[in-house]
Amino acid sequence: MKKSVWSMCGMCTVRCPIRVEVEDNNVTWLEGNQHILKGALCAKGSAGPSLVADKERPQQPLIRRGGRGAGRWEAVSWEFALDYIADKLKTIIDRHGPEAIMASSRGGPFQDLVKAFTHALGSPNYSNHDSACGRNVHHASISLFGLGRKGFIYDIKNAKHLVLFGRNILASLRPAEVNQVMDMLDKGGRLTYVDVRQTLTGIKATNFFQVRPGTDYALALALIHEIIKAEGYDADFVERYTTGFDELAYFVENYSAEWAAKECGIKAKDIHELVGQLIADRPKVVFHPGWMLSRYNDSFYASRALNCLNALMGNIEVEGGLIFAKGAGDCGGKGPRALNELSPKPTAKRADGVGDVYKQFEKGPGLFHLFYKAMATGNPYPIKGIICVRHDPFACFPDPQAQKEALDNCDLIVSVDTHYSEFGWYADVILPESTYLERDSMIALQKGMKPRMIMRNKAIEPQADTRDLYSIIKGLATRLGLDQYFPFNTVRELWEWQLEPTGFTLADFEKKGFVEYADKPVLYDREKLEGKFKTPSGKIEIISQKLSEWGFPSWKPYESPAKPPKGQYRLVFGRSPLHAHSHTVNNPLLNEMMPENTLWINTREAGKMGVAEGDFVDVISGDITSVITAKLTDFIHPEAVYTVHGFGRQIPLQTRAYHAGMSDQKLMKGQLQNMDPVGGGLNLCETFVTVRKSSKNHQRKVEL
Amino acid sequence: MNTYTLYLNSKRCIGCHGCVVHCKANKGLPVGPILCEISHEPLKSVRGVPKTEFKFRSCYHCEDPFCVTICPTGAMKKREDGIVYVDVPKCIGCMACAGACPWGIPQHNPETNKAVKCDYCMDRLDAGLQPACVTKCTTHALKLVTMKVI
Ligand code: SF4
Ligand code: SF4
Ligand code: SF4
Ligand code: SF4
Numbered sequence: 001m002k003k004s005v006w007s008m009c010g011m012c013t014v015r016c017p018i019r020v021e022v023e024d025n026n027v028t029w030l031e032g033n034q035h036i037l038k039g040a041l042c043a044k045g046s047a048g049p050s051l052v053a054d055k056e057r058p059q060q061p062l063i064r065r066g067g068r069g070a071g072r073w074e075a076v077s078w079e080f081a082l083d084y085i086a087d088k089l090k091t092i093i094d095r096h097g098p099e100a101i102m103a104s105s106r107g108g109p110f111q112d113l114v115k116a117f118t119h120a121l122g123s124p125n126y127s128n129h130d131s132a133c134g135r136n137v138h139h140a141s142i143s144l145f146g147l148g149r150k151g152f153i154y155d156i157k158n159a160k161h162l163v164l165f166g167r168n169i170l171a172s173l174r175p176a177e178v179n180q181v182m183d184m185l186d187k188g189g190r191l192t193y194v195d196v197r198q199t200l201t202g203i204k205a206t207n208f209f210q211v212r213p214g215t216d217y218a219l220a221l222a223l224i225h226e227i228i229k230a231e232g233y234d235a236d237f238v239e240r241y242t243t244g245f246d247e248l249a250y251f252v253e254n255y256s257a258e259w260a261a262k263e264c265g266i267k268a269k270d271i272h273e274l275v276g277q278l279i280a281d282r283p284k285v286v287f288h289p290g291w292m293l294s295r296y297n298d299s300f301y302a303s304r305a306l307n308c309l310n311a312l313m314g315n316i317e318v319e320g321g322l323i324f325a326k327g328a329g330d331c332g333g334k335g336p337r338a339l340n341e342l343s344p345k346p347t348a349k350r351a352d353g354v355g356d357v358y359k360q361f362e363k364g365p366g367l368f369h370l371f372y373k374a375m376a377t378g379n380p381y382p383i384k385g386i387i388c389v390r391h392d393p394f395a396c397f398p399d400p401q402a403q404k405e406a407l408d409n410c411d412l413i414v415s416v417d418t419h420y421s422e423f424g425w426y427a428d429v430i431l432p433e434s435t436y437l438e439r440d441s442m443i444a445l446q447k448g449m450k451p452r453m454i455m456r457n458k459a460i461e462p463q464a465d466t467r468d469l470y471s472i473i474k475g476l477a478t479r480l481g482l483d484q485y486f487p488f489n490t491v492r493e494l495w496e497w498q499l500e501p502t503g504f505t506l507a508d509f510e511k512k513g514f515v516e517y518a519d520k521p522v523l524y525d526r527e528k529l530e531g532k533f534k535t536p537s538g539k540i541e542i543i544s545q546k547l548s549e550w551g552f553p554s555w556k557p558y559e560s561p562a563k564p565p566k567g568q569y570r571l572v573f574g575r576s577p578l579h580a581h582s583h584t585v586n587n588p589l590l591n592e593m594m595p596e597n598t599l600w601i602n603t604r605e606a607g608k609m610g611v612a613e614g615d616f617v618d619v620i621s622g623d624i625t626s627v628i629t630a631k632l633t634d635f636i637h638p639e640a641v642y643t644v645h646g647f648g649r650q651i652p653l654q655t656r657a658y659h660a661g662m663s664d665q666k667l668m669k670g671q672l673q674n675m676d677p678v679g680g681g682l683n684l685c686e687t688f689v690t691v692r693k694s695s696k697n698h699q700r701k702v703e704l
Numbered sequence: 705m706n707t708y709t710l711y712l713n714s715k716r717c718i719g720c721h722g723c724v725v726h727c728k729a730n731k732g733l734p735v736g737p738i739l740c741e742i743s744h745e746p747l748k749s750v751r752g753v754p755k756t757e758f759k760f761r762s763c764y765h766c767e768d769p770f771c772v773t774i775c776p777t778g779a780m781k782k783r784e785d786g787i788v789y790v791d792v793p794k795c796i797g798c799m800a801c802a803g804a805c806p807w808g809i810p811q812h813n814p815e816t817n818k819a820v821k822c823d824y825c826m827d828r829l830d831a832g833l834q835p836a837c838v839t840k841c842t843t844h845a846l847k848l849v850t851m852k853v854i
Contacts, residue, residue, distance in 0.1 A: 031839055039840055040843070045722075171718075270752070591735075
């Protein structure tokens with residue numbers, strides 16, 4: 001039997017809308033939803049069926065029989081596994097209270113289920129991966145606009161100029177956004193790219209600045225300085241909708257283009273030329289405030305400066321600028337229900353201290369890495385059970401060894417994932433979730449210029465003994481007597497309940513695979529933006545009242561980043577368009593395309609070490625040594641070495657990825673708690689590593 | 705007479721290699737055979753910006769294909785519209801075609817032990833669709849061009 005199914009890709013967290021053709025429970029074709037993506041998908045998207053077919057993903061629930069991480073697993077039934085987990089959870093609750101249990105998932109539209117479960121247990125301790133990703137950007141955006149980083153849509157397609165600081169937008173790709181960038185370039189728009197190395201994005205740039213690692217903030221401050229000096233900002237907008245402009249002007253007084261040129265290792269003339277372009281292109285200029293900006297110890301302020309530049313451009317709610325993300329309410333509609341509405345609001349304080357010790361951080365998911373402190377010290381109270389859903393902390397946070405030591409204080413570690421994760425390998429129980437092609441997911445609202453509801457429909461029946469997340473959570477909830485919070489027997493029943501207030505039905509999804517709340521982009525009246533900024537003053541707070549209240553400056557005086565000592569380099573990392581972090585490294589098709597990463601070294605630096613292209617090098621940090629192939633390039637700053645994140649996996653059952661390439665996070669020794677105190681993001685580019693030619697290169701062979 | 709060619713707008717191509725995987729997924733190919741490739745020259749600085757452009761190659765669908773001439777079983781064929789393709793049931797997997805092709809374009813499929821190559825997704829073309837790599841190209845940079853005799 002043939003059928004066509006609207007669904008949503010799950011190979012990465014972009015979650016592109018897709019249409020899947022199925023014949024006899026086999027995927028025969030999948031493509032990007034024609035109504036949104038005109039068929040386009042990335043390489044990972046097409047490799048989905050190869051994930052489904054891969055026997056090197058968990059095929060049934062597994063319970064650990066050896067020591068943690070030893071890899072001795074017993075395959076058990078779902079009933080057994082869920083009973084086992086429920087029993088352990090009950091014991092933890094009896095001894096330590098429900099708040100001793102934490103759960104985490106990936107960010108995005110599907111957090112609701114895991115959050116609802118955590119709250120149903122009576123624990124406030126829901127978390128996600130974001131302290132290794134967008135927290136700095138998020139908090140910077142809140143401090144300025146009163147809205148998080150998803151509060152704005154970047155109307156890149158209609159912009160005249162897109163400015164990217166280390167946001168490698170064409171490689172860490174979101175197909176819809178990539179097409180906007182290409183459309184903008186086709187229309188003659190300008191692209192400015194700032195990074196420590198040249199990238200797939202930078203090769204399309206009009207202006208390229210290869211800066212010294214850690215100096216983004218300096219360049220952003222200089223742009224503010226020069227734009228103010230040239231009176232090139234939107235004075236009306238600034239006057240009307242911002243507070244603290246004069247303080248900013250005073251603060252940036254010493255940060256001239258000439259100063260930044262020296263600091264960043266670029267030319268002052270080029271900065272001036274860029275400033276001229278920006279003033280000419282305003283207001284249709286988008287300064288991307290960063291996506292994964294957990295990098296340097298001033299990333300929060302760098303992101304704040306970039307967003308402040310948006311305000312100076314006066315680009316808010318203009319075509320080609322930053323547009324407020326609209327929700328159902330902006331279109332006179334109602335959004336779908338969330339399961340969390342049914343769960344009791346947690347009353348206990350969070351174990352990560354967020355909202356209590358750390359008032360500056362938004363509660364939502366808190367900060368994952370801080371839970372390790374609670375585990376290790378028992379303060380403010382012990383964490384004894386942890387459930388990670390499709391989230392691999394060992395692959396995303398620094399220093400897995402330090403994480404393991406903290407986790408050893410837990411009585412229960414559960415991993416729910418479609419593939420073996422490094423964290424799962426250390427867990428007590430692995431619950432295999434069905435792949436995105438084999439599972440239904442909750443309906444979610446996607447805010448935007450045209451807000452819409454999106455859904456994932458199961459395209460095929462599970463090929464192994466796996467389950468969808470709702471069934472897994474429901475199975476646990478039932479065993480714990482929490483059935484009332486998860487009253488639906490099937491995902492379909494859940495969908496119907498979610499849709500009740502919206503006035504839409506499941507049938508409305510049949511035509512296009514999604515439901516839109518508006519036919520045309522919804523824009524606010526730019527003359528009446530008062531009250532749209534959710535800061536205490538209702539304006540864009542260049543000087544943030546909240547930051548002042550908590551004792552943090554709105555602008556941190558610039559500090560020059562440390563230079564690596566001789567023989568050492570700053571380790572920076574990034575993404576490839578062929579892999580979604582660590583999740584896809586073992587995917588047969590994607591592994592074939594990119595089986596391992598390399599270490600990018602500046603050609604001249606490599607020359608000093610006697611390293612040639614393709615040689616093995618040792619990369620050393622603390623007691624960790626990794627061996628990796630060198631890739632020489634003129635287009636990386638000599639202080640930095642670069643690698644693609646996600647490799648160096650150590651799960652024997654993933655034969656393709658096993659020990660292939662190098663893991664950046666394992667080299668970040670001692671960095672687990674190196675956090676931006678204002679933004680909450682981890683400083684993932686603050687590790688210096690020693691690099692030397694590896695003894696693996698010796699030509700001498702003992703064999704004949 | 706060749707009717708079709710694949711044209712890459714290299715200004716739009718971002719080198720993501722999506723096309724390569726779209727192609728493999730469409731034909732259900734295992735690890736091994738790769739029917740199209742994306743390549744580029746080393747970066748060169750152009751007015752301060754290190755630049756390069758991507759090139760796409762699948763099969764040239766030659767006017768007088770050596771692979772067709774050498775094939776001992778008549779499995780390698782050229783259609784009237786110029787598409788050079790493998791008539792799978794006839795193929796014995798000897799790979800003489802790959803040896804004869806100046807670019808070694810026909811690939812061995814280890815699962816079927818037969819040759820496989822770019823056939824402009826002729827099953828899709830015949831069904832009124834575009835090739836897999838064209839339909840799903842991440843940036844819509846790749847186009848199937850139908851050539852006309854002027
Ligand atoms: S970007 Fe690629 S992997 Fe991610 S959701 Fe879209 S198609 Fe899937
Ligand atoms: S999918 Fe398109 S953009 Fe990506 S490499 Fe292929 S031709 Fe280029
Ligand atoms: S491999 Fe098949 S197509 Fe190629 S020459 Fe041999 S029989 Fe012909
Ligand atoms: S036309 Fe079809 S067979 Fe040829 S490269 Fe594109 S997807 Fe592959």
